Amino acid sequence: MLLEVNVEKHFGEFSVRAAFTLSSEKCGVFGPSGSGKSTLMHMLAGLLEPDNGSIRLNGQTLFDKERKISLPPELRRVGVVFQHACLFPHLSVRKNLLYGLNRLPRQQRTVDIDQLVRVLRIEELLDRSVSRLSGGERQRVALGRTVLACPQLILLDEPLSGLDGQLKYQIIPYLRQVFAEFSIPMLFISHSLQELRLMTDEALVMSKGLAEQTMSTEELARSRSLGSSERGYTNLLQLDTPEDLGRLLRYNWGGITLMLLKSDNPAAGQFALGARDILLFKKHPEATSARNMLACTVRRMYETEWLTGVELDCQGGTLIAEVVPQAVEEMGLQPGSEVVAVFKASAFRRLY
Amino acid sequence: MLSLSPDDLAAVKLSLQVAAAATLIALPAGFAAAYVLAMTKMRGKALLEGLINLPLVLPPVVTGYLLLLLFGRNGWLGQLLALADIRVVFTLRGAIIASAVVGFPLLVRSIRIGMENIDRQLVQAARTLGAGWFDSLFTVVMPLSGRAVLAGMTLMFARSMGEFGATVILAGNIPGVTQTIPLAIYQYTSTPGGDSRALTLCLVSIVLSFAVLLLGEAVNRNLARR
Known part of the structure; x- marks a missing residue:
């Protein structure tokens, strides 16, 4: 066209x-x-x-x-x-x-x-x-x-x-x-x-x-959606082959395993994950209540008005996390840094 | 008391004829006028609207007299029609024209209100789906204004059945030719001893008008159910 x-x-x-x-x-x-x-x-x-x-x-x-x-x-x-x-x-x-x-x-x-x-x-x-x-x-x-x-x-x-x-x-x-x-x-x-x-x-x-x-x-x-907008960037994830683990659901995201809260409709679909719901750790946290911990590499970072967007390469998949600039400084984040992205099973929202 | 003379029967028949013909003749123009008023943007719309509604507010006698001037032997339409050997004044045609003009605003008003309720985007949708202007008029606007058209026709028919002022001026009061029910009643009431005959015709008039309204309502319900 x-x-x-x-x-x-x-x-x-x-x-x-x-x-x-x-x-x-x-x-x-x-x-x-x-x-x-x-x-x-x-x-x-x-x-x-x-x-x-x-x-x-x-x-x-x-x-x-x-x-x-x-x-x-x-x-x-x-x-x-x-x-x-x-x-x-x-x-x-x-x-x-x-x-x-x-x-x-x-x-x-x-x-x-x-x-x-x-x-x-x-x-x-x-x-x-x-x-x-x-x-x-x-x-x-x-x-x-x-x-x-x-x-x-x-x-x-x-x-x-x-x-x-x-x-x-x-x-x-x-x-x-x-x-x-x-x-x-x-x-x-x-x-x-x-x-x-x-x-x-x-x-x-x-x-x-x-x-x-x-x-x-x-x-x-x-x-x-970075910076001033209220809700921030939303990661959109296509998840499939759900497995019922009792109180959690295990989904496959392009080869990566993710844990989600159990829902009425445990089917494959499109999910939203807020960029502000992702925590970044320098090292793998020993114990945490969050059910998802992914080792990632920082691919790129971009500044906006108040926040920094961190584009993460999670074994091929791309996630964006939004953090405050102070955190970037303290953690010494830069392209190539190894981090662990942590987010809760309940952070996902099903779109369809 | 409830017997009708041949003249009375002729009056009833004429009334029905005049009302039906006036309604049918006014319909295409009424639809077009309602379309222009409801669906288009144009300059001088208020003027057009005023002109169409004029017979509604003028005394029918005035409308009749103006029509007489227009269609009379020296009126410009009258002269034109005389060339084709068509006479309007004191004929059935005159009665129909008088009724059509007086009832026209009622018809337009009803159709227009119905059309204004049609979502303009439906017409736009039809156009983007490949329907030309006429096509969208026939397949979207007309079916959707069907009930309004029916209501307008019922109203106009009933109004025409009762038309007196304009008719008596333009068409006169000639038994068997232009004497409709109201004119016949008028004649009976001004003749000594005609009271009971006038009353009979009044009853006929009431029954007919009521029947028309009931019929219109029945068809309207039927359309609404679809």
């Missing part, structure tokens, strides 16, 4: 300016609410006309003020998954799914509907009225409907914001699987770094109406 954008839109006091080129298949747009993300999304989809500039997708001009080109949304083949699903209330789930597909010339229909329905696990919902779906189901149907229209690019406008807590992350595996199986490029718009890290490789950062820069999502997460 190649998306070249250079647009301007003014609304009285507020204006949105975006000039960027994105080429990654999994892109994010990051910014707080009111930063112009939605405006940008509407302009890309053709739902809002920019005052100036041009938009090109894979070499095709979607909008060009000077050449007086402005393709209507139905001809852009840019799909949108809206924040609140926007399913048609007067149609069944099946008819919602087929809405876009039915309007597509036969030779452009590249998505196998049965496969999609299976991936999204919505087989049983097909004949239901959309008013009888849960929030997560609605979003899955909305995603399916957009994918079936076989767009060149799918814009996801805060698709998880309408869902609460756990539900939010439970939908991510579906999203990931759909985008992997049908290889459709996406632009994932969100104010949540966590979501962006789970979904995208590269992100465009927006602030006060300006699309400032693009950077890798991981880089963005490190630069944003």
